[in-house]
Amino acid sequence: xxxxxxxxxxxLGLLICFLPLLMYGIDxxxxxxxxxxxxxxxxxxxxxxxxxxxxCVYMLLAVGLNIVCGxxxxxxLGYVCFYLIGGYTAGxxxxxxxxSYWVALPLAVxxxxxxxxxxxxxxxxxxxxxxxxxxxxxxxxxxxxIRNEQWLVGAxxxxxxxxxxxxxxxxxxNQNWHNYYHILILLxxxxxxxxxxxxxxxxxxxxxxxxxxxxxxxxxINVSRYxxxxxxxxAAIGALGGAFIAQFQVNISAPFFExxxxxxxxxxxxxGGMGSIRGAMIGAAILGSLGxxxxxxxxxxxxxxxxxxxxxxxxxxxxxxxxxxxxxLKKA
Amino acid sequence: MAQLLEQFINGLVLGGIYAxxxxxxxxxxxxxQLINFAHGEIFMFGAYLALMLITxxxxxxxxxxxxxxxxxxxxxxxxxxxxxxxxxxxxxxxxLITAIGISLVLQNLARMIWSARPRLFPTETLPAFLVxxxxxxxxxxxxxxxxxGGGVLPYRDVCILLLAVVLxxxxxxxxxxxxxxxxxRACAQNRVASNLMGIKTNQVIAxxxxxxxALGAIxxxxxxxxxxxxxxxxxxxxxxxxxxxxxxxxxxxTGAMLGGIIIGLAEVFGAGYISGGYRLAIAYIIMIAVxxxxxxxxxxxxxxxxx
Numbered sequence: 100x101x102x103x104x105x106x107x108x109x110x111l112g113l114l115i116c117f118l119p120l121l122m123y124g125i126d127x128x129x130x131x132x133x134x135x136x137x138x139x140x141x142x143x144x145x146x147x148x149x150x151x152x153x154x155c156v157y158m159l160l161a162v163g164l165n166i167v168c169g170x171x172x173x174x175x176l177g178y179v180c181f182y183l184i185g186g187y188t189a190g191x192x193x194x195x196x197x198x199s200y201w202v203a204l205p206l207a208v209x210x211x212x213x214x215x216x217x218x219x220x221x222x223x224x225x226x227x228x229x230x231x232x233x234x235x236x237x238x239x240x241x242x243x244x245i246r247n248e249q250w251l252v253g254a255x256x257x258x259x260x261x262x263x264x265x266x267x268x269x270x271x272x273n274q275n276w277h278n279y280y281h282i283l284i285l286l287x288x289x290x291x292x293x294x295x296x297x298x299x300x301x302x303x304x305x306x307x308x309x310x311x312x313x314x315x316x317x318x319x320i321n322v323s324r325y326x327x328x329x330x331x332x333x334a335a336i337g338a339l340g341g342a343f344i345a346q347f348q349v350n351i352s353a354p355f356f357e358x359x360x361x362x363x364x365x366x367x368x369x370x371g372g373m374g375s376i377r378g379a380m381i382g383a384a385i386l387g388s389l390g391x392x393x394x395x396x397x398x399x400x401x402x403x404x405x406x407x408x409x410x411x412x413x414x415x416x417x418x419x420x421x422x423x424x425x426x427x428l429k430k431a
Numbered sequence: 432m433a434q435l436l437e438q439f440i441n442g443l444v445l446g447g448i449y450a451x452x453x454x455x456x457x458x459x460x461x462x463x464q465l466i467n468f469a470h471g472e473i474f475m476f477g478a479y480l481a482l483m484l485i486t487x488x489x490x491x492x493x494x495x496x497x498x499x500x501x502x503x504x505x506x507x508x509x510x511x512x513x514x515x516x517x518x519x520x521x522x523x524x525x526x527l528i529t530a531i532g533i534s535l536v537l538q539n540l541a542r543m544i545w546s547a548r549p550r551l552f553p554t555e556t557l558p559a560f561l562v563x564x565x566x567x568x569x570x571x572x573x574x575x576x577x578x579x580g581g582g583v584l585p586y587r588d589v590c591i592l593l594l595a596v597v598l599x600x601x602x603x604x605x606x607x608x609x610x611x612x613x614x615x616r617a618c619a620q621n622r623v624a625s626n627l628m629g630i631k632t633n634q635v636i637a638x639x640x641x642x643x644x645a646l647g648a649i650x651x652x653x654x655x656x657x658x659x660x661x662x663x664x665x666x667x668x669x670x671x672x673x674x675x676x677x678x679x680x681x682x683x684x685t686g687a688m689l690g691g692i693i694i695g696l697a698e699v700f701g702a703g704y705i706s707g708g709y710r711l712a713i714a715y716i717i718m719i720a721v722x723x724x725x726x727x728x729x730x731x732x733x734x735x736x737x738x
Contacts, residue, residue: 168524172522172524173524174524174527174528176531221719221722221723222722225722225726227523227524227527228464228466228523228527229722229726231466231527232466232673232677232718232722233719233722235670236670236715236716236718236719237715237719239670239711239712239715240712240715240716240719243708243709243711243712246708247706247708247709362531362535365528365531369528373524406539406543408535408538408539409535409536409539409540409543411532411535412531412532412533412534412535412536412539413532413536414532415528415529415531415532415535416514416529416532416533416536419518419521419525419526419528419529419532420514420517420518420529423521423522423525
């Protein structure tokens, strides 16, 4: 790790650590400029910090999805269902049952992991196509359950309001900069775990399964077990992201977890280059912030609606055709 | 009892439409082992193109239907040529992701061109017997056969069902009696060997896409006769049809037809007697159950890892 301590990396690290200060600095500048009659239309620091936190959540999800899609080489079309499970488990526990965030978070992760194992189980002995179909079906099913089962959520359309912010030692973590450091810690943890897994026996087994399942099996790799492990870890990360977003958004509703969200996360992983943690993060950073810019009414006129998905579709097709390894340098 | 009969007929009609779409999924999967996610979007385009031909270009309904089928067949072949053919030997994950990308592009393109507003075929442009409406004076329903027990069976549904059956039989004959059908079956068995035997596999695949897309297009028009046409209809109906293909054993054309009927009936009865909110979920539940219990489907050969 010593050679990683280059000036560039130190500057980057400091930047990441003190980003909120920078953002609030921007706030002051914006304040000053608007007071002196020069209005730039620049979004405020608080708003930008929120976008950055959301992009960080996408990074977390992309790293999680990358485990199944990138390492194990199975197409997961319903990753959003763990995001949903994590979000609603934590949300319902906190908002309706008054459980502390620090208890709800691990419970949400466990719940997600269980569903990850259950979802993957029927497809363990089948080809990846069937896995793609089952994941898709599960995501839709969970989406419908949240929308229809009012007794569970307490309101129609999965509207869950007033999820409390976590508190520790009498401090309530409800500021944007709290959330920034919160997600930074979670993200670092997830990246650390994923990185260690990737460079361990487990990671090598995953890649072997991706390259040739039969060959991997004949080399003594227990394919079902390692696939299940990948499903579980990936689901746990998704649920973690969901639990975080529940307290960050305060109010969540079903449309937040629609099918297209999984495609967006998939697009991030593909853009960054499947099978690379750094790639997944770069993809998430680009599309996470680009998605904000391309929202209807900002650059694209309203009548075109959600044209960003058109752009995402084109990105997917072109990447697969001309550069399947994505932005990463590694050749696929 | 009357309600039961009416539901049953509704289910059959919906099932016939699903069968037409499912055939497109299953034929493509049979030959190139690709889940063509864009097929649902072609189905949606079929409805929109017919609508546009009728309302914008003032083309009569009878010409607009085959024209829309032809356009969709071309669209299907174009997608194969541009997106899938270059990836024929690439990892399957790449082709699947491309299929998702095409689906996203087509769906959002439709939203940009025609907006997300739900549309119907204007009744005055349709042939009179396809429009079953209530006569305000007498209260009787026009263009419908009365059913025992008080229900009615619109001529429209009879036409849809008859046309679906005719098309299915025609497709079956095409595959089992013609030369191109034989080539398709050969490609489905072994593409490389067929190529060595002098079959132009790329042409056969293009024809498969064309036939599947044309059938999808007419299914789209059939849906448009009674339901709203929206950019997301391809996504919802497409998944149900895909469930039908899985149920029948993916790659198996007869299976897809029967699977379509079963899914259609299950959806109508499930929505009527269990819960309307889960109408769309019923197909997913059946699909997952099939994959868990019998992945080769009801009629597929059991080959272990895939049908």
